[in-house]
Amino acid sequence: PLPEGKKVLHAIPRYYTLDGQERVKQPVGMHGTRLDVETHIITASVSSVQNLVKCIRATGIDVEDLILEPLASGEAALTPEEREGGVIMADIGGGTTDIAVFRDGNIYHTSIIPVAGYQVTSDISIGLGLPFNVAEKMKKSYGNVSTQVDIDKAPEVGIENGHSASYRDLCDIIRSRMEELFELILLEMPTTDYRSLAPFGMVLTGGTANLTGLDELGRSVLRIPVRKGQPLDTSIYGITDVLRDSAYATTVGLILWQARNKEGSMWQARKAGILGGFVSFIRRLFRG
Template sequence: MKRRVVTAIDVGTTKICTAIAEITESGATQVIGVGINPSHGLHKGLVVNINDAAASIRESIRKAEQAANYKVESAYVGVTGRHVSSVNNKGVVSITRGDRLVRPDDLKRVLNSAQSIKVPNDRKLLHVIPRNYAIDGQVGVRNPVGMHGFRLDVETHVITAASASVQNLVKCIRGLGIEIDDLVLEPLASSEAVLTEDEKQVGVVLADIGGGTTDVCIFKDGSIWHTAILPVAGYQLTRDVAIGLGLPFDVAEEMKKRYGSVMPVYESRMEQNPISEDGHGISYQDLCDILRARIEEITRLILLELPGQDYESVVPAGIVFTGGSSNVAGLETLGRDVSRLPVRVGMPGNIYGLTDALRDPAYATGVGLLLWGAKNQPKAKSWNPFAFLDRVKGLLAKFNFGGTRNTTNT
């Protein structure tokens, strides 16, 4: 029996996460394989060494394939980086048929009209996402198909990325013999895993604090409203600790993960009992103060993406933090103090199967890519563990190779 299978590859600055899931007949997403590997050759979401990046991605895919007993042929891949930009644009078409009935072809025409903005040669169009439709001036239409009217308008959110940056990432993936089903902006993917439909409807900010970038998505009235990529994230947290406390970078990273908190330290006894790692002793108070200052800065940068100062009216659902750096203790309390908004840390959900390794904000993008694939590509790749053997047999038949040959699996 054939089964629909979707693969997601989250190419992060600090880790590569490959996840393979089966989409059941009911539409549920069942994870059957996960491969997590340290990332090399990337900085702030960009490929800086193709060979190192490809090697890291290859190892992550190998681990996932081994766990799932499945050969990956194509995948959904996340894109991030400071080179990503977005703009809202409008499109309009006339409904010229006699019955004045809006059909799916009209949706395609109006979306093509909305994406007719001039995209420079060094930019690549990633997404054209419809925010809302209007028919004959009636705004707020969610799905105009089947409605009557003379004029169809659409407002879209158009996301572009630097062509060279995208091509370098694509080269790493395709160089491994894997096709790309779709390139997805990472915060859009993360939103699939951690946000509720109610939050998107009333207004919410998603802030994915990764290793190299903080990816921001603002949702309002059930659709995307604004996206931004901030070049400040977990790397800067660790770097601040390393410089501020005179520690090697890897020791600072371990200190941050093991002891880090952004809550004020009131107990003076902590000063008298310093924490240590690999022979390096530091003040717990100093560690917390350094992390708190940087997280406050990131939170304020996120708020700058909102218009005006009346944040509560724009995003009453507040801020949902996710990503690996959102695991720092006290983030929710500090976020509420700085923003005066509701704050929570988003855990990836809406999946089952081998989920223990993915029940962490660090894997929100990987899970979100799976959910994006399940929702946006009904005809996903079918499960066929013998696909590779079938291709080999086809080649042998094509070239009329006779006799038997010894083959070695690698």
């Protein structure tokens, strides 16, 4: 039974067992007398879901379904080979980093870490004595966690309203927090042998994944392949350039999820102008 106050968000089959034959991916059309299934169940707080849906509907937008963020990002940014062979998806957003491990073509493990872009900006604000909005702009404009950058030769970083800071201090603060995040991700893995679990390494999505050098830092800390993930299938009515960005992996993934998992999807029913307007709205809503 589910814990009180929880509801099932997703029930995703990992594989089936048919009459003792294990790891059957698709039993449809096969014959047998006993069928078992191993399922990855994702739950959510009922009150949190209700409050989220209420807030969205208050803007005049109806909610048809709820999708866990890394599942949507995985739809857009992972290759079939990565999903099959084993890969860690890390969607680093504003308030949380959402983790999903894919293996054998299916979801294997999910987790959420309450450390992401907001905490980086907060560190900059506190560490450099800057207003939060200035720290956010400084992070986006000048943030660099590459191990190759020559920080000692970098000049002072200037921002509007007379605020400035040492480029070295800025990069040190960001790098420290991101190194911690990679270590926290490892703690969330279902096994210490994460290299065997995910031979294809890690794919980074979300707005914070756009930090310069983050994939390089990830490879240095984790000692596995790490790449920045962008939507791979962006041939959506000619709006490729708008969506080819890690920050929009979830947006594109939601559209693809709807198209691949729902009958009569809007993918088949909408014209270019309507979908383009939808994407423009999402871009304004989630950019950052």
